[in-house]
Amino acid sequence: MTTSTLALVERAHDSLLVGYAAESATARHHAAQIAALRAAAAVVAARDRRDRSSSLGPVSLWDLLGRLTPELSEWARHFAVITRRMSLVESGRIRVSVREADDLLRDAEAFLARAELVIGLPARVDPTPRLAPVRSA
Numbered sequence: 063m064t065t066s067t068l069a070l071v072e073r074a075h076d077s078l079l080v081g082y083a084a085e086s087a088t089a090r091h092h093a094a095q096i097a098a099l100r101a102a103a104a105v106v107a108a109r110d111r112r113d114r115s116s117s118l119g120p121v122s123l124w125d126l127l128g129r130l131t132p133e134l135s136e137w138a139r140h141f142a143v144i145t146r147r148m149s150l151v152e153s154g155r156i157r158v159s160v161r162e163a164d165d166l167l168r169d170a171e172a173f174l175a176r177a178e179l180v181i182g183l184p185a186r187v188d189p190t191p192r193l194a195p196v197r198s199a
Contacts, residue, residue, distance in 0.1 A: 067181060070104035074174050075186075081167045082191040088151060090163035090196070094170040095148055098141045101170070101177040102127045105134065108181045131180055137173050160196045167193075 074097045081093030102123050109130045124142035128135040144166065150156040178186060 074100035
């Protein structure tokens with residue numbers, strides 16, 4: 063396992079902590095997305111050993127994750143939809159509810175736990191942080 067894989071896992075955990083501490087739904091949603099992206103990147107870094115010069119062109123992280131780890135393909139599809147909406151949420155064209163942000167944070171946490179198992183890391187038992195109250199918009 064490479065140090066970059068471990069660094070991505072650690073950064074994914076850090077993003078979850080940022081999400082739990084976020085006081086706006088948009089910030090919480092963003093942190094959850096970043097955590098999921100970092101977890102997916104860690105799995106790809108751990109699994110993808112092919113010659114990169116033979117690539118057929120750009121491929122989304124979520125497509126690559128689904129190809130390399132079929133057991134995570136449902137998660138890949140789920141987060142691919144979320145990622146496509148990311149710029150709309152960040153620009154304010156789509157509002158994110160507190161419930162949606164909280165659900166995504168929990169999804170990202172569950173995905174990271176599953177990704178760690180796929181990579182071969184031991185189950186990490188972190189005390190679940192408390193969600194910071196979200197201020198009204």
